[in-house]
Amino acid sequence: MHLIQEASRKGRVDAFVQSTDKNFLVPVGGAIIGSFDKNLLDRISKMYPGRASASSIMDVMITLLSLGMAGYKQLITQRKEMYSYLKEELGKLAARHDERLLDTKGNPISMGMTLQCLSHQHDNKQVTMLGFMLFLRNVSGTRVITTTETKHIVSYKFEGM
Template sequence: IAAVGKVYAGRASSSPVVDLFITLLSMGMDGYKRLLKDRSELRVDFQTRLANVASKYGERTLECPNNTVSFGVTLDHLVNQGTRSNDDDDEAAYLQSVSKQVSYFGAMLFNRCVSGTRVVPRGQSKVMSGQEFVGFGSS
């Protein structure tokens, strides 16, 4: 079970639900409300600090005003930009190369049991039942 848990970190387990249940019971309603208030106040500080770190590496945070839980950061400078021509075939090959490198980064996070992250390569999409899903196959 431990070996499977290392490969599938955080999946197919009731442990997180049991931990949450015990935590909520021990906190009580007042503790839970205080936690929500603290989280709301700390969110702004975290968002500012994350933007500063992203900027330091030439990236930017993604603005998602209706999502108060998740944060996004571009990975434009993660890969070697190299030289590109305006040729459509070269552009397609470049985007495919970038997509592979960004996916590799997501795989490295997964292999190191980093949970809660999602890496979405640009330009990758999949059509299922006539519907196009942009960013499908993120790692």
């Protein structure tokens, strides 16, 4: 939240979305949309009347009430410790396979690793297979990105996505 507040103070943040299953430990996914602009948030909420379920809100409230402030802060501390551990171990794994753990300065929750050993001669089947295998094993939040695909989002072209 501190980084979002800093970004809003120094630049422009229209809105942000938080996943309730990943950020608030609820069993079924939902989303929380936030903004520093109340008018924008009101306009967004009017685009989705009747689509939001109260069950996600109840799940978040039950989770937060059962954790309490101390429990939630303890989870944040554990997440930071586990992130450091994962980064260290993933770095070792990358080194064993002549890969690199990518430096993501200013991003304390994500990390990336090259997959050169899997992408032989621009054949990305093994790379996408890794993503598939992670998904089948219920590893959430991972993204496997090939270097040969191109994606268009609105009027922007992203190569190597």
